[in-house]
Structure formats: structure tokens, C-alpha cells
Amino acid sequence: NTHRSVEPPSERPGERRQAEMKRLYGASAAKIQAMEAAVQLNFNKHCDRKRPKYWPVIPLKF
Amino acid sequence: EAPETQESPRLGESLECQEQRARAVQRERYLRSLLAMGGRQVSFTLHEGVRVTACFGAADLDVANFYVSQLQTPIGVQAEALLRCSDIIAYTFKP
């Protein structure tokens, strides 16, 4: 990339995601983001502990 | 805050706002249905005519996987497993 900038990134991480959530869910964006975080956290908690393997090993459908 | 249940358009609401509100109501209901599946016995219909049952654990929103335990497969029981959402046609449980 020849146009590599030395400027600091204009967006902070998460800012783009938040704008996207606002565009999709309007006034309910924060609520939906919190619910999604709760669902994902629950998944991570299970998987960090149990390290499950895929079943079946090879996907049935690509 | 009460859960959104109103589906009819509100007076003077822009189309964008109506769509955002509809999307939020439907997303919230779906996420709540996933949370309600936790700990329940779920039967899955997979592609290629494969049917399995398992105890539902949790859903991974980013990668689209379901974490389950006590997965009863045609060839035995796997204590912990990840099902790919792309392998699944449908799932059924009793709330």
C-alpha cells in the first residue's frame, strides 16, 4: 500500500460497530447490543471451559 | 424498560424508523428464544437426512455455531460438541 498514512486512525475500535448498530436498530441499538453481548459471553464461557469439537468433523454442506 | 411488542406503525414515523423498530423487535425475540433454549433438550434436523438430539448450551452469534452437550449421534454420544448452523435445516424444542 503506497498510500499508507502516518495519521492516527480516525475511528476508535468499536465506533464503527456502534454506528452500524444505530443504523440497524435506531433507538433500540444499545439494548440489542447488550443482548448480543450476553448471548456471546454465555457461549465463550461454555467453550473456554469445555473446548468442544465440531460434529460432524467435516461440514455436511459447504 | 418494557419489551417492544407494538408492531403497528406509529403516527408520523419515518419508514427508516419503522424498519429499525421492526428489526429490533424481531432480533430481540430471536435472541430471547436462543436464551430460552439453554438447558433444553433440542432435536436437530441436519442436511443429508441426519437427525440428532442434544442439550442446548449456547449460541455463537459471530461464527454461527451452536454449543451443545450430550449430543446423541447415529454413532454414539459426544459429551460436548459444536454444531455448525450451516449444517442445520431446523431445530425443535419445548419451552
Added chain:
Amino acid sequence: MNEWMKKTPLEWQDYIYKEVRVTASEKKEYKGWVLTTDPVSASIVLVNFLEDGSMSVTGVMGHAVQTVETVSDGDRRVREKLMHLFMSGDCQAYSP
């Protein structure tokens, strides 16, 4: 991407509380009352009322949905039951 996945939230909304027949991949067919369609995956969640008074919930993955056909419009009783399903949990926890 199938036709069902391309619909907008307002189009999916029209199916809520209605009884539908969903045809899915590999000639699978599902019937039930629509609770919601996930706007991210287009997965559709159907509820069936069983004879013993209990309910069963079926999710058909968005990628597997082929057609969705309305069988009947919901009445007030169905609407009341579906409206409160899964809503009893702590709402405060998700409020900003």
C-alpha cells in the same frame, strides 16, 4: 442467497402471529405460528400448540428456507400467547 433472506424487516413483520407453512431444504416442511424472523440470519421461529396444552418451538434456519406460505391469520388468543413467550425474563438486564 434465497428470496426469504432478501426480505426486509417490514416484510418479515407481516408474517408475525400468522400460521405458515415453510418448505425447507431436502423437501422438509414445517407448519406453525410465526413468533419472529431473525433479521440477521433470516431464521424463522414457529410455535405449535400441542393437544396436552404445551407448546413446541421450531426454528428453521434462514439459509434452508425455500418458501413461506400463509395458511391462516392469527386470532387474538394466539397473539396474546405468542406476545408473552420468552418475554418473562429480566428485561432490565438488557436495558442500556
